[in-house]
Amino acid sequence: MDFKGMSFFFKMRDFFKDPMKKIEKTDIKKGDHVLDYGCGSGSFTIPAAKLAGSNGKVYAADVHPLSSEKVKKQAEKYQLKNIETIQTDCNTNLKEASIDVILLIDVLHNLENYTENLKEFYRILKAEGSFWVDDHHYEGSQIQEKITENNLFKFSEQVDSLYKFTKLI
Numbered sequence: 539m540d541f542k543g544m545s546f547f548f549k550m551r552d553f554f555k556d557p558m559k560k561i562e563k564t565d566i567k568k569g570d571h572v573l574d575y576g577c578g579s580g581s582f583t584i585p586a587a588k589l590a591g592s593n594g595k596v597y598a599a600d601v602h603p604l605s606s607e608k609v610k611k612q613a614e615k616y617q618l619k620n621i622e623t624i625q626t627d628c629n630t631n632l633k634e635a636s637i638d639v640i641l642l643i644d645v646l647h648n649l650e651n652y653t654e655n656l657k658e659f660y661r662i663l664k665a666e667g668s669f670w671v672d673d674h675h676y677e678g679s680q681i682q683e684k685i686t687e688n689n690l691f692k693f694s695e696q697v698d699s700l701y702k703f704t705k706l707i
Contacts (some may be wrong), residue, residue, distance in 0.1 A: 560643070561585040563697045564670045569593040570638040573630065573662065575655070576600055576645030580609035580621075586641060587618045597632065599624040628654050632662045640669045646684060647675035653688060660690040660705060668694070669703040 561582055566572055568591040574583045577598040587596040598609045598621055606623035613621040624630055628651070640659050649655050659669060669691055671681050681701050682693050691703040 557581045558585040558588070560672070560698075560700065561589060561641075563700055564639060564641065565668050565702075566590055566594075566639050571636060572596045572639045572641065573632070573637050573659075574598050574641045574643075575630075575659070576642065576648065577609060577623075578602075578605055580605075580612040582641055582643050583609055583621060584612050584616055584618065586639075587613070587621050588616075590620060592620060594620055596621045597624055597630065597637075598622070599626050599630055601625065601627045628658055630658060630662060634661055635664050637662045638664055638667050640667070642669070642671045642673075644673055644675075646671055646673040646681065652684065656685065656688055656690055663705055665705060665707055667705065669705075671701045671703065672699050674699070 566586055566589040570590045571594060572586045572590055574586055574596060577583045577600045580598060583596055583598040590596055600606070603625055606625055609621060609623050640663055646652065663669060671685055673681060678696065678701060685691050685703050686693060689706060692706050694702040694704045
């Protein structure tokens with residue numbers, strides 16, 4: 539029941555705030571491989587898949603099994619064939635350095651062991667990749683501190699409520 543309630547809330551939010559407007563502020567481009575971690579019902583997965591195009595790929599990862607079902611239905615509705623779902627609470631099973639862009643939108647506050655998640659994100663992100671975080675539960679300085687405290691990522695820029703990080707090499 540919690541997932542259905544959350545999905546309804548996101549549907550209402552998305553009606554008033556088009557998710558594409560937020561995703562367009564990231565650096566996703568045609569052909570990119572994107573991880574939408576904590577994708578929920580796919581609010582940001584669908585716009586990311588549209589930007590990545592048919593030669594790109596979006597991995598929609600979430601801990602909840604109903605998330606995969608919802609995202610698959612949304613992909614069908616929009617005739618997007620570049621979305622793959624992953625059910626996980628940390629390990630994505632993606633290849634090392636295979637992801638161009640990671641999206642962590644309104645999820646950081648829910649990560650039980652974000653240190654392990656950050657290690658996984660570091661492992662799969664390409665050296666020149668970007669990691670975008672937005673979480674209205676935290677101030678910007680808190681987001682920056684949480685993402686950079688383990689010396690895996692460095693803060694790059696802020697675009698509205700989105701914070702961009704890159705890998706420390």
